[in-house]
Amino acid sequence: MSKSNEMIRIASEKGYTINKAGDILNPKGQLVKGSIRKFKASVYKTFGINYKGMSRPILVHRFVAYKKFGEFALEAECIRHLNQNSLDNRPNNIDMGTYRDIYISIKKTSGTKIEI
Numbered sequence: 144m145s146k147s148n149e150m151i152r153i154a155s156e157k158g159y160t161i162n163k164a165g166d167i168l169n170p171k172g173q174l175v176k177g178s179i180r181k182f183k184a185s186v187y188k189t190f191g192i193n194y195k196g197m198s199r200p201i202l203v204h205r206f207v208a209y210k211k212f213g214e215f216a217l218e219a220e221c222i223r224h225l226n227q228n229s230l231d232n233r234p235n236n237i238d239m240g241t242y243r244d245i246y247i248s249i250k251k252t253s254g255t256k257i258e259i
Contacts, residue, residue, distance in 0.1 A: 148217045150199045151209050154192050161210050165232030167203060177203065185229040203232045212239060221245065 144152075158170030167175040167190050177190035180200065188203040204224060208216035211234050216222065219239035226236055227249060 144217070146199060147201065147205070150192065150194065150201050151206050151217070153194050154201055154206060155209060157192065159192065159206070161207050161232075161234065163233065165203065165207055165234060165236070167206065179230070187229050188232060204229070204237055207232050207234055207237045208239060210234070211237060215239065223248075 159175070160168050162168060167177060169175050175190045177188055178200075179186050180189050181187075182202075189200040190203060190206075191198045191200050202222075205216070205222050208219070208222040212219075216239060220241045221239075221244075223238045223240040223245055224231055224236055225238055225248075228236070
């Protein structure tokens, strides 16, 4: 298991959760501020937890997917933002999929002809 997936599981076990807006709540039910980081061509919300002296960023959309789909989310090829807004982490905007799914949805919304 990757370190990032391990940290997602640990955060959930520690009591971190999500709300309907896709925000992270700490074990006391308070909003976690987190930060925004650039990964490749997109920006994503992240948050961190301390565990055994290490802190590692957790991508919020991947944590939301874990809370929504359980262990299946850790095995998914990718986690998709259905509206292509990488900062919109509402559970109803998060789905599991493939990189091909993302490519097709971007082409459809841009009006570019797709040949499959």
